[in-house]
Amino acid sequence: MKSGGSKLEQILEKGQFAVTAEIGPPKHADAEKVVHHAHILKDYVDATNITDCQTAVVRMSSIGTGVHVLGAGVEPIVQMTCRDRNRIAMQSDLLAAYSLGMRNVLCLSGDHQKFGNHPTAKNVYDVDSMQLIHLVRRMRDEKKFFCDEEIKGAEPRFFIGAVANPFADPFEWRVDRLEKKVAAGAEFIQTQCIYDMERFERFMEMVRERGLDKQVHILAGVTPLKSWKVAKYLQSNVSGMIVPDAIVERLKAAEDSKAEGVNICIEQIKYIKEKVPGVHGVHIMAIAWEEVVPDIVQRCGLYPRPQL
Amino acid sequence: MIVAEQKPLAEIADMIKDCRKVLFAGCGGCVTVCLSGGEKETEVMATALRMKRQLEGNPLETVTYTATRQCDPEYIDAMADAVRGVDAVVSLACGVGPQYIAARYPDLWVIPAQNTTFAGGSKEHGVWEEFCGLCGQCVLHLTGGICPIIRCSKSILNGPCGGSQYGKCEISKDVDCAWHLIYERLKRLDRLDLIRAYQEPKDWSKARDGGPRKVTREDVMIG
Amino acid sequence: MEFEPKIVAFCCHFCAYSAADLAGSMRLQYAPNIRIIEMPCSGTIDHRVLLKALEDGADGVFVAGCMEGDCHFLKGNYRAKRRVNHVKKLLEEIGLESGRLEMYNLSAAMGPRFAEIANEMTAKIKELGPSPFRKHTGGDVG
Numbered sequence: 001m002k003s004g005g006s007k008l009e010q011i012l013e014k015g016q017f018a019v020t021a022e023i024g025p026p027k028h029a030d031a032e033k034v035v036h037h038a039h040i041l042k043d044y045v046d047a048t049n050i051t052d053c054q055t056a057v058v059r060m061s062s063i064g065t066g067v068h069v070l071g072a073g074v075e076p077i078v079q080m081t082c083r084d085r086n087r088i089a090m091q092s093d094l095l096a097a098y099s100l101g102m103r104n105v106l107c108l109s110g111d112h113q114k115f116g117n118h119p120t121a122k123n124v125y126d127v128d129s130m131q132l133i134h135l136v137r138r139m140r141d142e143k144k145f146f147c148d149e150e151i152k153g154a155e156p157r158f159f160i161g162a163v164a165n166p167f168a169d170p171f172e173w174r175v176d177r178l179e180k181k182v183a184a185g186a187e188f189i190q191t192q193c194i195y196d197m198e199r200f201e202r203f204m205e206m207v208r209e210r211g212l213d214k215q216v217h218i219l220a221g222v223t224p225l226k227s228w229k230v231a232k233y234l235q236s237n238v239s240g241m242i243v244p245d246a247i248v249e250r251l252k253a254a255e256d257s258k259a260e261g262v263n264i265c266i267e268q269i270k271y272i273k274e275k276v277p278g279v280h281g282v283h284i285m286a287i288a289w290e291e292v293v294p295d296i297v298q299r300c301g302l303y304p305r306p307q308l
Numbered sequence: 309m310i311v312a313e314q315k316p317l318a319e320i321a322d323m324i325k326d327c328r329k330v331l332f333a334g335c336g337g338c339v340t341v342c343l344s345g346g347e348k349e350t351e352v353m354a355t356a357l358r359m360k361r362q363l364e365g366n367p368l369e370t371v372t373y374t375a376t377r378q379c380d381p382e383y384i385d386a387m388a389d390a391v392r393g394v395d396a397v398v399s400l401a402c403g404v405g406p407q408y409i410a411a412r413y414p415d416l417w418v419i420p421a422q423n424t425t426f427a428g429g430s431k432e433h434g435v436w437e438e439f440c441g442l443c444g445q446c447v448l449h450l451t452g453g454i455c456p457i458i459r460c461s462k463s464i465l466n467g468p469c470g471g472s473q474y475g476k477c478e479i480s481k482d483v484d485c486a487w488h489l490i491y492e493r494l495k496r497l498d499r500l501d502l503i504r505a506y507q508e509p510k511d512w513s514k515a516r517d518g519g520p521r522k523v524t525r526e527d528v529m530i531g
Numbered sequence: 532m533e534f535e536p537k538i539v540a541f542c543c544h545f546c547a548y549s550a551a552d553l554a555g556s557m558r559l560q561y562a563p564n565i566r567i568i569e570m571p572c573s574g575t576i577d578h579r580v581l582l583k584a585l586e587d588g589a590d591g592v593f594v595a596g597c598m599e600g601d602c603h604f605l606k607g608n609y610r611a612k613r614r615v616n617h618v619k620k621l622l623e624e625i626g627l628e629s630g631r632l633e634m635y636n637l638s639a640a641m642g643p644r645f646a647e648i649a650n651e652m653t654a655k656i657k658e659l660g661p662s663p664f665r666k667h668t669g670g671d672v673g
Contacts, residue, residue: 082462087509109469112461114479123462127509130466134506146509165470170491173468176504180466184506192470239471239478317624348579355582356625363626363663 002140002187004157006103007075007308008047012188012217016306017273018281020077020190020219021293022049023069025060031068034060037290038072044297046305047075047104049190049283053084056116063097070101077161078102081110086126087135087146094136098156106161106190107132130184133162137185162186164218166203167196168240175206182216189216190283193223194268195231196242204278213278220272223285224265224292228252262292269300309338309429310402311436312345312422314353320398321360323419327368327395330357332421333387333409334374335401342436345400345422347374353400353421378405384412391416426458444514444521450502452493457510459486465507536590536656537665540565540649541580543573545603546639547595553642561646562653572596573634574607581618581632588666591656593633595648601638608636628659 003009011018021041026033041048050069052062066076078097080090094105109129113121127135127146135146136158143155162181166174178189194200200220207213225231228251235243247264254260269282282302286293297303314320324330332354339345354370361368373390375383378401387409391397396417399406403424410418426438441457447465448455457463461479468487471478475488494500512518542548548569554561566589570576573596584592594615596608612634619629633652637644 109462109464109471111471112479114461125462125464126512128462128464128466129469130464130506131509135509163470168468168470168472169474169485170468170472170488173491176500177466177468180504180506239473239476317621348577352578352582352621355579355586356621359582359586359627359664360625 002157003103003159004098006047006159008077008104008188009159010308011046011306012280014306017302018047018217018219019045019297019302019305020047020049020281020283021045021290022051022283022285022287023065023290024051024054024287025062025065027057027059029060031060031065034065034068035072038069038074040290041293042072042074043305044294044303045074045284046281047077049077049079049106049285051287052079052081052108052110053116054287055111056083056113056118056121058117063093063100063102066097066102067100075104076102077104077106079106079108080132081108082125082128082132083110083113083123086124090127090132091139091145094139094156094158098154098158103157103159104161105136105158106163107136107186108163129162130181133160133181133186134184136160159187160185161188161190163192164189165192165240166194166200167192167242171199171203172206174203175210175212178207178216179210179212182212186216188280189218191218191221192240193221193285194272195234195247196244197268197271199242200272201276204276208278213280217280218278219281219283220269220276220279221283221285222265222268222272223287224289224296225251225257225261226289227257227261262296266296266299269296269302273300309341309427309436310404310424311342311426311428311438312339312402312424314344314349314400314422315420317353317356317360320353320419320421321357324357324368324396324398325366327417329369329371329394330354331371331373331387331390331394331397333378333390333397333399333401333405334372335378335399335405336374337377337379337401339401339422342430343434345402347372350374350400353398375401375405377401378408381408381412384408387413442515443510443512444518445511447507450507451490452497452499452502454486454490454493456486456490459484459489463510465510466503534657534661536564536653536661537566537588538564538591538593538649538652538656539584539589540567540652541570541573541576541592541594542567543596543603543607544569544571546597546601547573547635547637547645549639550595550637550641550645553639554645557642559642559646561649564653564656565649572602572604572607573611574602574604574609576611576614578614578618578621581615582621585622585627585631585662586664588662588664590659590662590665591631591633591652593635593648593652595635595637595645598636598638627663630655630659631662 050062050065062078069076107129140157143151164178231248251257332350334350354372398419398421400421406418406420427440428438443457472485477483477485602608615634622629
């Protein structure tokens, strides 16, 4: 095992189908709800992402929230974007995160601050996500800071994750980029949430052609939709997301759209598990609907989670 | 060229409200080319403010002068006659001009008439876009001639990010994704190897992050 | 004494000026308040000229060019339209009514239309009143 004890890494390396979920930190200084969500997810996931000021909206930090989640008995995956921190702050945060017990880090570019509640902020983007992956790996495998200086003492040993978006363009380049991330040091990948299954399958075909499924653990991202309005919003307003009209229509026609949204999600997970080779797990992003995750995990036959 | 956009007239009027005689100094450089601060624009601004002040019952005397440019000391020296007796100078040059004037005539009140925005070029007559990130270490040879520092909203060097869709940047449908353009260009040139290769983090100390910069050419110095 | 506006009309040679000429030949009666200035094309109008006319005391100004799509120089009248609109906005920022400046389009054959425009503009300016920049007193239209 490369990391300093990541449960997620162990499960994936054992060849088991992993389940991760997501917790969105609060827009205030009280972690009570986070702990509550962690308790809900505890027995149903192997680890949970903690978003990092998602959509550039100020929230409790990913690492800080991670401490609360860890305390509740759930393994956190710290998300770190490139938008708000320069390389000095990044490394500083990584050292602290590791010392506080975090073992997984997900490196991503981060939504532009234009989308958030502080659009007038200066954007940092000192390093990009590719560089962050590479440099986090170097901290672990070569005991080096980004500046080449040796880390004298405990080096942070993270299990390193990145994201892939088969629904962004240019499509044919997305697998090249994934390959580049793997070469840079990515060990697990979470994809943007899947609604266009056909496109995801084509993506995975290209992934398998290059043998990337043997080099990195890909977790398919899914999100249960509450209503056709949410589906429509994602379709029109979120860059890099594709939602087929068929799904919008199905939700519109349903009597209980929430139940239908969960049904669709379960169908997707089952399909991916059985029919799409090369996928090593599922990443369930049910932000503000964490309560629905246990039900989904159970009905997909993924409960109980493997104990280590 | 450096592209600048005039501040609203009301804002400039407010800045000179207590002045009785004002010099409007245009610039024959970049701002002439981007049609915001040249001779014509300077005359129009002076006239508009004169008329506005007359209607307010607080007449303004205006003088206009268009310097060859406002970023060489010799051309600022040449303004000596024009600045005599004025209460303020409104400079229509880019941000460099007002600074040069203020330094050369320290007892003068200098006002910037423009919001200097970017280094760019014209796309069609009347439309200018940002092209150069002024980063101090050009990488255009690695990206097929498209600047990733400034044309990518996140200054990514190993792009594109996951927000690139239909060739557009996530921040707006009107903004092309620079990395999409880079990909298309390098594909055409059969040089995708350039973006398969990992790019190290940028040395931002060569950009504004390292502090105010200076360029010297010893071989042309006179003193 | 009733206020008689002084209106400056920048007319393009190929259409508006010819129309004005035709109105004359047709012996059409129209408001005598118009002072015509001939230009090769309405597209040669400059922001500074429009502002100068108003600052020097004209109560109203209009630019008259060929019908859209029929400009003798192809796009001159489109350029004129954009410039006139820009100066109209500027007038609002200056504190002067933007209605004192207008753009009209007509063809060389439209003598009666020229008379109509002259009357229309004069009536409009009469309603707006004398320009605050007016230098002379009295209602002499000469």
